[in-house]
Amino acid sequence: MPTKENVLKGLDAYEEHVRNYDLMFRQKNKLPKNYDYRPYRWCSRDIVFSLMVVRHNRHGNFLEVDVCLIANPPQYYENSGAKVALGFILSEAYKCGGSMEIVFTKNVEGGRVPAYICDLAIELKVKLKYVFEGHITPFEARQLYLGLVGFSGATKERIMKLAVDGKISPERACFVVIGGVWTLPEAESVILGSANPERILASLSDPADRHLYLSDLVVARTAIFGGSLDRKILRTELVENGEIVESEDEEFLVGIDFDAEYFAKIYRIENDLAVPWLQDKNLVLKQGQQMVVLVRSRSDTEIKRFFPRDLRSLDGLISKYQGGQIESVVFYLTTRDFEDLSAPTKEEIVKVLNQKGVSLLISPESVAGLTKETIRRLETGKVIRQ
Amino acid sequence: MIKTRVLLVAVSDQDLKLEKLDLLVIMKRALRIEERMVKGVNISDEQRRYHILCDRIEYYGQEIVSLKEVRTCSLSTGYLDLLAFMLEKNAEAVHLGRLTANFATQDLVAKRGEVLQDLGRRMGLGENDDLRKAIGFYQDASKNKLNVIELHEVVCEDVDAPVTHDVSKEFLALRVRDGIVTENETNSFVALRNQIKTVVTSVRSGIPAAINFSDLRHDVIAEILFEYVYNRGSKVLAPVMYADGSKASDFPLYCLRTRGKEAEFMFKEVPVLNVGMMSERHPELDPKIKIYWFRNQEISIGKSAAEIDNVAYRKAKELFEKMRDEGVYKIAYYQTGFQPAVVGFYRALTEELIYRATSMAKLSVTPYYFINGEYRVGKTWV
Numbered sequence: 001m002p003t004k005e006n007v008l009k010g011l012d013a014y015e016e017h018v019r020n021y022d023l024m025f026r027q028k029n030k031l032p033k034n035y036d037y038r039p040y041r042w043c044s045r046d047i048v049f050s051l052m053v054v055r056h057n058r059h060g061n062f063l064e065v066d067v068c069l070i071a072n073p074p075q076y077y078e079n080s081g082a083k084v085a086l087g088f089i090l091s092e093a094y095k096c097g098g099s100m101e102i103v104f105t106k107n108v109e110g111g112r113v114p115a116y117i118c119d120l121a122i123e124l125k126v127k128l129k130y131v132f133e134g135h136i137t138p139f140e141a142r143q144l145y146l147g148l149v150g151f152s153g154a155t156k157e158r159i160m161k162l163a164v165d166g167k168i169s170p171e172r173a174c175f176v177v178i179g180g181v182w183t184l185p186e187a188e189s190v191i192l193g194s195a196n197p198e199r200i201l202a203s204l205s206d207p208a209d210r211h212l213y214l215s216d217l218v219v220a221r222t223a224i225f226g227g228s229l230d231r232k233i234l235r236t237e238l239v240e241n242g243e244i245v246e247s248e249d250e251e252f253l254v255g256i257d258f259d260a261e262y263f264a265k266i267y268r269i270e271n272d273l274a275v276p277w278l279q280d281k282n283l284v285l286k287q288g289q290q291m292v293v294l295v296r297s298r299s300d301t302e303i304k305r306f307f308p309r310d311l312r313s314l315d316g317l318i319s320k321y322q323g324g325q326i327e328s329v330v331f332y333l334t335t336r337d338f339e340d341l342s343a344p345t346k347e348e349i350v351k352v353l354n355q356k357g358v359s360l361l362i363s364p365e366s367v368a369g370l371t372k373e374t375i376r377r378l379e380t381g382k383v384i385r386q
Numbered sequence: 387m388i389k390t391r392v393l394l395v396a397v398s399d400q401d402l403k404l405e406k407l408d409l410l411v412i413m414k415r416a417l418r419i420e421e422r423m424v425k426g427v428n429i430s431d432e433q434r435r436y437h438i439l440c441d442r443i444e445y446y447g448q449e450i451v452s453l454k455e456v457r458t459c460s461l462s463t464g465y466l467d468l469l470a471f472m473l474e475k476n477a478e479a480v481h482l483g484r485l486t487a488n489f490a491t492q493d494l495v496a497k498r499g500e501v502l503q504d505l506g507r508r509m510g511l512g513e514n515d516d517l518r519k520a521i522g523f524y525q526d527a528s529k530n531k532l533n534v535i536e537l538h539e540v541v542c543e544d545v546d547a548p549v550t551h552d553v554s555k556e557f558l559a560l561r562v563r564d565g566i567v568t569e570n571e572t573n574s575f576v577a578l579r580n581q582i583k584t585v586v587t588s589v590r591s592g593i594p595a596a597i598n599f600s601d602l603r604h605d606v607i608a609e610i611l612f613e614y615v616y617n618r619g620s621k622v623l624a625p626v627m628y629a630d631g632s633k634a635s636d637f638p639l640y641c642l643r644t645r646g647k648e649a650e651f652m653f654k655e656v657p658v659l660n661v662g663m664m665s666e667r668h669p670e671l672d673p674k675i676k677i678y679w680f681r682n683q684e685i686s687i688g689k690s691a692a693e694i695d696n697v698a699y700r701k702a703k704e705l706f707e708k709m710r711d712e713g714v715y716k717i718a719y720y721q722t723g724f725q726p727a728v729v730g731f732y733r734a735l736t737e738e739l740i741y742r743a744t745s746m747a748k749l750s751v752t753p754y755y756f757i758n759g760e761y762r763v764g765k766t767w768v
Contacts (some may be wrong), residue, residue: 034629035601056629058601059577060567097598097629101567132567137616139564162559170557193388196470207433208423209473209486210440211536215390215466218540222388260387263542298540301448306540313542375437379430383630383690 001116006109007069010051013107014039014067017053034058034096037066039213047073050085056096058105063093068108070116079123082116083148090145091178094171099140104134104349110134124148145174146175152257155188158197168198176201181381182223185256185265186229189223189295193261203381218297221367221374226265228365229333230256231277233267259292259320262313266321268292277361279350285329292321293331299367307349314358333361335370389463391539395458396532397450399492409446410533412439413491414589420487426697427683443489447535457532461521463541465516465567472505490524490534498534499524543616559591574603578610586614586622597637600629600691603674604723605755605764612765614639615736626729631663632692634726635699637733641740647745649768656716663721663731668756671720679705679719680727691726698730706738709749717751735767 002010017039024370028242032038034056042050053067067090068079077083093100104113111134113121121128121140124147128140136144146156151173162168177187182201191197199205200220205213233254255268267273275283275291285291294317296303296310314332321328332353338346339362353360402409416439423432450456473480480486483501490498499521506517527534581597588595598605614624615638623636662671664685665678686696714761721728735751742749753764 002681033601040734056601058598059574059581061581061598062567095629097600097627099567099595101563103567129564132564135566137564137566147648157553159554163560164553165657181463195389195467207437208420210447210485210488211435211466211538212443212473214488214538216442218390218538219388261542263388265444299445299448301445301452305452307450308734309541371441375434 002069002109002114002336007207010067010069010107010109014053014069016049017067018377019385034062039067040088042088044076047075049073049076049081050088052085052088054089056091056092056098060101060103061098062101062103063089063096063098064103064105066105068104068117070114070115073123079116082114082120084270086117086120086144087148087178090141090148090171091175093141094145095179100138100171102136102141108134120148121142131194135144138323142170146170146242149174149189150184152188155191155281156259158191162198168202173201176331176381181377183227183230183323185258186227188258188339189199189226189263189265190220191265192225192258194219200378201381203378205378217371217374217378220378221370222263222295222297224335224374225335225363225365225378226258226293226295227264227368228370229276229295229361233273259317262317262320263295264313265293265295267293275359275361277333279360279362283329283359283361287331289327291319292317292328293333295333297335297365297367298324298337299335300337303338303341303349304345311352311356314353314356318356330356330358331361332358333363335363335365335367337367338362356372387542389541391463391541392461392465393432393451393537393539394459394461394520394535395447395451395535396523396527396530397447397454397535398532401450401454401456402533404446404449406481407446409443409450409535410491410492412442413489413533415439415488416443417491421695436751440488443535444537447489447537449536450535457523457526459519460539461516461519464514467521468511468514468516472509475509476505478515488536492531495524495532495534496528501527507745508758532542534641551649559692561591563588563593563595574606574613575610577615578602578606582610582614585624589622589624596627596633598627598629599725599729602725603757604721604725604728605753605757605762608721608723608753608755608764609728611637611639611732611736612767615767616642626692626695628691628695628726630691632690634692634695634729635733637729638736638740641736642743645768648721649750652694652714652747653716653750653768656714658716660718660720663719664724665726667722667724675720685724685727694724695726695730698727701732702731702734703737705750706734710742714748715750716750719751719753720756721753722756723766732767739767 004035006130007024015038021039035058037053040052041048048071051067051069054063054065056301057064070085072081089102093102104111108114113128113131113134115134118131121144124144126140126143126147128136159170163170176182176241177184182190190200194200200216207213253270257266259266269285269287271283275285294301294314300307314330318330324357350360398412416436419432419436423429424438468487473486479501483498484490484494485501502517502524503521511517521768585595585597617640619640621638621641625636625640626634660674660676662675662678664680664682666682680698680701685694686702747768750766750768752766754761755764
């Protein structure tokens with residue numbers, strides 16, 4: 001834990017940077033470059049997690065951290081301030097295109113790696129070799145980044161395999177999640193559910209090469225489609241002063257897994273959950289049950305052509321999950337393009353699903369809307385560091 | 387895991403007509419966009435239009451398959467991997483035959499079949515089942531004067547074989563720098579010199595590293611590159627990366643020898659050609675400049691810095707190649723700051739000078755750096 005003296009020194013340095021920033025950039029209506037000092041305050045609502053000042057040192061090609069003050073509010077997960085700070089530092093180091101070496105200046109606890117970050121490194125089982133010199137090496141930064149994002153074991157293994165094969169840098173896989181292009185469950189769907197995740201995560205396919213681009217687009221679109229169900233399920237509403245507000249940091253308790261074999265999402269229910277997007281019925285899943293959802297983002301013509309194939313996948317899912325120790329309910333998630341099918345086709349599909357004990361979920365998302373969002377994500381992924 | 391099978395569909399002109407819509411018209415529009423995309427101007431808009439048209443072709447292609455009697459040929463999920471492999475190894479031929487496009491009008495069908503056959507033979511893929519099926523299908527479609535649409539069939543197949551060994555050991559053995567920078571140099575020239583030295587040492591020992599030219603002064607880039615290009619030592623191809631994360635082509639270092647007195651003699655009587663780096667950036671230069679090397683509009687089309695670097699490199703290479711038969715050039719290069727264009731230019735210049743290394747010196751480029759309102763002369767590349 002930093003001493004009071006260190007904290008006060010850090011606060012003084014922070015205020016000085018804020019004043020300079022105001023003078024150099026805000027008042028002149030200019031944007032800073034990567035190599036300018038930039039002060040940041042990381043908060044959730046009115047709780048401060050971290051105060052940081054960083055810049056890319058273009059001479060040494062590393063990220064220089066001039067202020068790093070961390071708080072660990074007791075209302076949040078343990079070491080959450082350090083997680084926020086380290087996530088930001090590593091992402092900023094990657095964004096600036098440097099070597100991923102991090103250097104803490106004398107203003108940061110006298111020039112050492114902050115104690116809270118050392119604690120977090122221990123938690124992530126990464127040994128830091130230059131704590132008192134105030135450096136994190138590119139090798140250590142890589143291990144910390146991969147540990148910090150929270151990928152599942154299977155996903156981490158795939159990322160490592162891709163890195164060993166020279167297809168993607170692990171830093172890139174981490175950055176697209178922390179940088180907000182993909183949510184963690186979406187990224188996991190892409191990494192585990194695609195034969196070429198590196199092309200999607202690094203936005204490598206050229207739209208002019210239609211075959212490869214479309215193939216990536218379909219996987220990415222399905223991952224985003226699954227992500228829209230995640231968001232719907234996770235969203236909680238709080239009542240404050242008689243008004244419903246959505247909380248940015250309070251989510252419904254549910255664990256999300258991914259079945260790569262069927263491209264299905266598994267939701268482990270930890271609170272009673274009213275299943276969304278059901279047709280003409282209500283269903284509440286109880287704590288301890290799991291919701292198994294076959295995710296398919298298809299247009300109406302594709303639904304018509306490929307529904308028999310989806311049925312075989314559903315059979316596979318049913319035999320894999322039903323009858324196990326955890327009670328599973330199977331769903332078929334489709335887009336609202338389903339509504340464009342003729343009435344008899346729709347009825348037939350619903351009838352067949354009912355016979356199998358599968359419930360139909362129709363998302364308000366359309367294939368066109370999802371495709372647009374996917375293109376946006378792929379374009380963003382290309383220029384995310386700019 | 388989602389994988390994609392490709393369904394080849396051969397359709398007559400007549401069958402491409404659907405109620406009020408003629409798919410052939412859409413295909414021809416898409417072909418015009420393909421031509422425009424090659425030029426690279428307003429690329430995002432063109433890509434968006436192309437996507438819309440391809441999407442229509444695919445959507446109505448599915449309808450045609452469901453409603454009409456048409457010839458089809460189903461290829462395995464390996465076909466797209468095959469295309470990706472061909473694209474990686476021989477992009478020019480793949481683009482020439484439009485192998486990654488999802489349709490081919492009647493007049494392009496035969497060509498596509500030929501390119502597939504030729505590439506397959508050259509790359510030793512003749513035994514590939516999908517390739518043989520595709521070639522046969524295209525030959526047949528060409529004979530019968532049919533158009534071809536290539537549709538995707540998304541299938542879920544088993545996940546890739548699980549990793550049976552501990553991949554984490556291999557991962558941790560990947561060579562990544564585990565040391566620290568001990569000196570904090572504040573002189574830009576020395577700092578870039580040190581950075582390149584570190585990268586060269588890493589590359590020579592097989593550790594991935596790249597030179598980051600972003601946010602550096604353009605005169606620093608040119609002068610330090612000069613040092614390393616003309617330095618004695620075994621040639622190194624140094625990877626280049628920009629702050630936006632984009633990777634440009636490698637830069638050749640330790641690859642040129644300084645010319646002796648003969649070069650001075652060669653250029654003694656040659657008039658200087660004043661060349662500005664890029665149009666529309668410093669109009670005050672216009673009276674002094676005879677010609678601009680890059681047109682701003684042509685260079686500023688890339689989205690990432692590496693794309694700009696690549697465009698600048700290709701453009702410069704094209705111009706240098708043209709100049710080979712035009713006699714002796716003594717260029718005063720009025721350089722302004724735009725890092726990727728600067729790096730792209732010097733990469734092309736270095737390669738050109740390597741090409742000309744064994745013949746008489748006929749090309750000399752002396753940079754003049756625009757710094758604080760005046761021009762400072764740099765070292766001459768010859």
